[in-house]
Amino acid sequence: MARFFILLTTFLLGISLISSAQAFYGFYVGKDDKPLFNKSSQVVYVRDGDRNIITMVNNYKGEAKDFALVVPVPTLLKKDEIRIINNATIQRLDDYSAPRLVEYHDSDPCQPSETTYELSITPPAPVVNKAEQLGVEIEAKYTVGEYDILLLSAQESKNLVTFLKSEGYQLPAGAERVISRYIKQDMKFFIAKINLTVFVETGYTKLRPIQIAYDSKRFILPIRLGTLNAKGEQELFVYALARKGQVKITNYRTIKLPTNRELPSYIKKKKLFGKFYKDMFNTQAKKYNKVAFLEYAWNMSHCDLCGAKPLTNKELKELGVFWKDDPVYLSRLHLRYDKKKFPEDLMFQITADHSTFQGSYALHHAFTGAAQCIAGNKYFHKELPKRFKEEIKTLAELTNWKIKDIRKQQGIPKHNTYQTDDWIERIWD
Amino acid sequence: MTHSIPYPLTTSNILQAIDTRYYQFFVQVGLFVWATFYLDVLMHPMHVVLTIAAGVITQIAFSRYFKLPINLLSTLNSMMSILILLHSSSWMWMVLAAIIAISSKFIIRCGDKHIFNPSNIGIVMVLLLVPETWADSGQWGQGMWFILLLASLGLILLLGISRMLTSISFIATFIGLIFIRAYWLDAPLALPLHQLQNGAILIFAFLMLSDPITTPNSAFARIIFGAWIALFSCFLQYQFFVDNAFLYALAVSMPLVLVLNRLFIGKQYHWPRKQRRY
Numbered sequence: 101m102a103r104f105f106i107l108l109t110t111f112l113l114g115i116s117l118i119s120s121a122q123a124f125y126g127f128y129v130g131k132d133d134k135p136l137f138n139k140s141s142q143v144v145y146v147r148d149g150d151r152n153i154i155t156m157v158n159n160y161k162g163e164a165k166d167f168a169l170v171v172p173v174p175t176l177l178k179k180d181e182i183r184i185i186n187n188a189t190i191q192r193l194d195d196y197s198a199p200r201l202v203e204y205h206d207s208d209p210c211q212p213s214e215t216t217y218e219l220s221i222t223p224p225a226p227v228v229n230k231a232e233q234l235g236v237e238i239e240a241k242y243t244v245g246e247y248d249i250l251l252l253s254a255q256e257s258k259n260l261v262t263f264l265k266s267e268g269y270q271l272p273a274g275a276e277r278v279i280s281r282y283i284k285q286d287m288k289f290f291i292a293k294i295n296l297t298v299f300v301e302t303g304y305t306k307l308r309p310i311q312i313a314y315d316s317k318r319f320i321l322p323i324r325l326g327t328l329n330a331k332g333e334q335e336l337f338v339y340a341l342a343r344k345g346q347v348k349i350t351n352y353r354t355i356k357l358p359t360n361r362e363l364p365s366y367i368k369k370k371k372l373f374g375k376f377y378k379d380m381f382n383t384q385a386k387k388y389n390k391v392a393f394l395e396y397a398w399n400m401s402h403c404d405l406c407g408a409k410p411l412t413n414k415e416l417k418e419l420g421v422f423w424k425d426d427p428v429y430l431s432r433l434h435l436r437y438d439k440k441k442f443p444e445d446l447m448f449q450i451t452a453d454h455s456t457f458q459g460s461y462a463l464h465h466a467f468t469g470a471a472q473c474i475a476g477n478k479y480f481h482k483e484l485p486k487r488f489k490e491e492i493k494t495l496a497e498l499t500n501w502k503i504k505d506i507r508k509q510q511g512i513p514k515h516n517t518y519q520t521d522d523w524i525e526r527i528w529d
Numbered sequence: 530m531t532h533s534i535p536y537p538l539t540t541s542n543i544l545q546a547i548d549t550r551y552y553q554f555f556v557q558v559g560l561f562v563w564a565t566f567y568l569d570v571l572m573h574p575m576h577v578v579l580t581i582a583a584g585v586i587t588q589i590a591f592s593r594y595f596k597l598p599i600n601l602l603s604t605l606n607s608m609m610s611i612l613i614l615l616h617s618s619s620w621m622w623m624v625l626a627a628i629i630a631i632s633s634k635f636i637i638r639c640g641d642k643h644i645f646n647p648s649n650i651g652i653v654m655v656l657l658l659v660p661e662t663w664a665d666s667g668q669w670g671q672g673m674w675f676i677l678l679l680a681s682l683g684l685i686l687l688l689g690i691s692r693m694l695t696s697i698s699f700i701a702t703f704i705g706l707i708f709i710r711a712y713w714l715d716a717p718l719a720l721p722l723h724q725l726q727n728g729a730i731l732i733f734a735f736l737m738l739s740d741p742i743t744t745p746n747s748a749f750a751r752i753i754f755g756a757w758i759a760l761f762s763c764f765l766q767y768q769f770f771v772d773n774a775f776l777y778a779l780a781v782s783m784p785l786v787l788v789l790n791r792l793f794i795g796k797q798y799h800w801p802r803k804q805r806r807y
Contacts, residue, residue: 281714317770344660345618350772351727353670356569390671390723443719449772451663452618455571 140335142190144309146420147319147450148343153420155311157190164294167307168269170325172287174316176239176251184245184308189418193339195408197396197432199357199377199459201368206467209479236263239288245308246299250291257283278324287322311420321446323437338433338446341416343423346397346453347431351444354392354433357384357459358498364491364510365463376461379499385436392446396432397457429454472518480515488512548800549687549741550602556680557609557736563673564613570668576620577612583624584608587631595635603647603800604631610648610737614729614776615655617662625659626651642797645783646743653780656773664773669728677728681735688741691751692798695744696734698755703730706763733775745786747795754789758782 142157156171236259240251254260257280264271282289292310321338340347348354358380367373384393400410411419421428435442466484470476488510496503564570588604591597607630617623630651634643637650655662685693707721714720724730738744738755745751758778765774 277715281716284714319770348663348665348667350665350667351724353568353667353672439717440719443717443723447772449663451616451665452661453616453663454618 140337142194142337142339143321144190144193144339144341144419145321145347145448146341146422147347147448148423150315150317151313151422152316152319153311153313153422155185155190155309155419157187157309164296164299164307167294169290169292169310170264171290171292171312172282172322172325173251173290173312173314174287174318175314176253176288177290177312177314179240179242179244181313182242182244182249183311184247185311185418187306187308189411189415190309192408192411192415193419193430194337196403196406196410197339197398197430197458199359199395199461200406201363201373201461201463203365203368203463203465205465206479208467208469208471209475210471210473236260243295243298244310246294246302246304247292247310248295250293252289252291254283254289256280260289275325281324282322313420319448319450321448323442323445333436333438333441336435336437338431338435340431340433340448341400341419341421342429342431342450343426344450344452345429346451346455347429347433347448348451348453349392349433349446350449351447352390352392352435352442354394355384355388356394356457357381357434359457359459360462361494361498362462362464362487362491363495364488364506365465366509367461367495368463368465370509373461376495376499377459379501381434381436383498383500390441392433392435394431394457395434395459396430397453397455398430399454399456400428400430403458466513468513471515474518474520476515477518480513481517484512547687548602549684550606550800552683552687553606553736553739554602554609556683557606557613559680560613560732561609564668568668568670570665572612572616573620576617576623579620580612580623580627581605581608583627584611584631587628591631591635607631607648607651611651613732613736614648614664615652615662616665617655617659619661622655622659622662626655626662629654639787642742644743644787646737646740646779649737649776649779650783653776656776664729664776666727666729666773669732671723671726671728673728674726674731677731677735681731684735684739688739691748692741692744693739694748694751695755695758696738698752699738699759700731700734700755702756702759703734703763706759710763710767729773730775733779737779741798742800743783743786745789745793745795746797747789747793750786750789750793750795754782754786757785 144155144157146153156169236252236254238250239253240249242249252260252263254263257276260279260283261271261276279289290312294307323336363376367376381393400416403410413424416428435446464487467479471479492503492506492510495501495506565572584604584607585601588601589599592599608627611623611626611630615623615626617626628651630647633645633650634647637644652664656664681696685697690697704721704725707724710716711718711721738758745754758775761778761782762775765771765778771777
């Protein structure tokens with residue numbers, strides 16, 4: 101049976117196309133159970149000076165034997181430069197930086213005041229090594245955690261492609277040209293496959309993220325291989341961690357996600373926040389061409405209305421933050437890319453920008469008590485309808501949902517109009 | 530003042546008599562406003578006020594000291610360039626860039642002209658010396674290349690093709706290099722087109738490289754100089770992975786103008802207002 105090829109978005113060589121949409125599964129908002137973005141991948145990029153520590157999260161759901169990850173890297177990595185980290189830490193980083201809901205409850209107007217991945221295990225197919233014959237240099241071979249790692253260098257992309265094909269990988273169309281481009285730029289290839297024997301022993305049901313570390317002046321994410329996936333657009337989340345400040349993309353514009361908006365409260369009740377985030381992102385991604393979105397930017401030492409607690413020093417260290425005492429700035433970038441929208445690999449720079457940003461959406465729960473007073477009449481008959489109208493309009497604009505449908509879902513709470521004969525009370529109405 | 534009216538009254542004579550610096554100022558203010566309100570590039574209003582104030586005060590102080598007439602138009606243009614290209618987490622470094630930019634005009638001179646492009650040297654020195662500053666070449670995106678091209682054509686009309694040869698030669702060489710690179714990489718056409726549409730490159734080419742005072746006197750030398758800057762920028766960017774390479778390439782290459790001016794004789798440019806005084 102043919103082996104498939106996964107290219108984690110960033111570096112990841114596009115994915116083997118046979119396995120259809122199963123190849124990438126993804127990202128979750130908050131604690132919702134359903135995957136929001138298909139074909140998504142996450143990369144944590146720690147950069148300081150020329151040091152690069154990159155963690156690639158394999159949002160892969162499929163047969164373990166079919167998994168392979170191909171990443172262009174600027175240097176040949178040694179065994180101790182590759183390691184496996186825990187999924188839980190990535191989930192923490194995601195929870196901490198994800199767009200969040202902030203809830204408020206109106207007071208009585210009368211009294212002012214993850215993702216889970218299950219992999220089915222089948223025995224590994226025998227590997228036939230034809231590398232040497234083909235002029236492909238297997239520079240190193242390691243087993244790290246549940247992965248078998250190969251580091252390849254080649255003079256000719258044709259040979260590398262032939263080698264990979266002979267290994268049973270189904271390469272997407274155009275792979276040779278793209279591989280050739282990276283070879284010309286003096287990149288090596290990092291290939292990870294699952295060592296099934298080890299994987300079974302670990303007892304994990306889900307692949308763990310692979311982390312690589314190397315010295316290089318290049319501050320880039322080679323996404324070209326990922327764009328080979330013919331199945332349209334892919335989602336990429338980059339969590340960049342730096343000592344000095346925000347990390348910015350230098351060859352594409354970055355837009356801030358719409359934030360600090362007030363939404364109808366039924367979003368929470370009907371557990372629609374995940375859908376809201378997804379549809380809002382869809383609307384934004386359609387509106388702008390060739391842009392990345394900033395979803396979070398903050399110094400990790402504190403946060404305002406956090407979705408989750410900032411990461412501990414231990415967790416940061418696991419992600420590759422090797423400095424102590426100095427601040428850690430997190431920039432969370434989200435982009436949806438394909439061949440056309442992103443013709444060039446992502447290039448970054450660390451800046452001293454300390455401005456903060458988060459995707460934050462407020463819900464005001466209406467007061468539901470009797471509120472039998474003149475102020476209660478005003479609240480239920482004037483203030484609430486006006487506020488709801490605005491919230492509905494905001495939601496419709498952000499998500500492209502139909503106003504009619506939103507209005508249907510967001511009913512105004514019932515209120516018995518307060519009647520009074522007291523003329524003194526009425527004059528203030 | 531009668532002698533300042535161009536004669537004969539042809540379109541090209543009228544255009545050449547207009548001080549291009551008004552146009553540059555207008556374009557740069559437009560870009561700044563566009564960046565602020567449309568691209569959401571927010572700069573603290575205090576940074577804007579203090580940068581302009583620092584530039585103006587430095588200009589006045591040096592003009593007084595050297596007993597020169599005070600001319601603020603160039604100063605304002607330099608300050609706008611700094612505000613468009615430089616970012617800092619503190620107002621102090623913006624002010625420092627402004628002071629370096631203007632001081633360089635009075636202190637680093639050869640013969641009767643200054644050597645460095647004021648805003649370029651101000652920005653580059655601060656970027657090199659102060660970690661708290663950055664230039665954001667991604668902020669302009671790819672969406673505004675057409676507007677920038679139109680603005681550049683306006684500048685060519687006003688200054689004349691000959692004086693704009695540095696910019697034109699830079700862009701032509703840059704296009705050549707990125708297309709050759711794309712061909713070598715066997716990359717689709719979308720790659721060089723994407724690189725070319727980067728607003729930061731166009732702003733640099735047409736607003737910074739168009740300075741007729743600090744670019745070479747001879748037209749031929751301007752072509753060489755523009756091509757050299759493009760070559761050097763690409764070398765820095767693709768060989769050494771330097772961000773904002775074009776800014777550094779220009780700063781480092783300014784002494785080359787002195788050599789080119791020796792080798793190729795040409796007429797030194799003066800702004801129209803200065804001409805009128807003679």
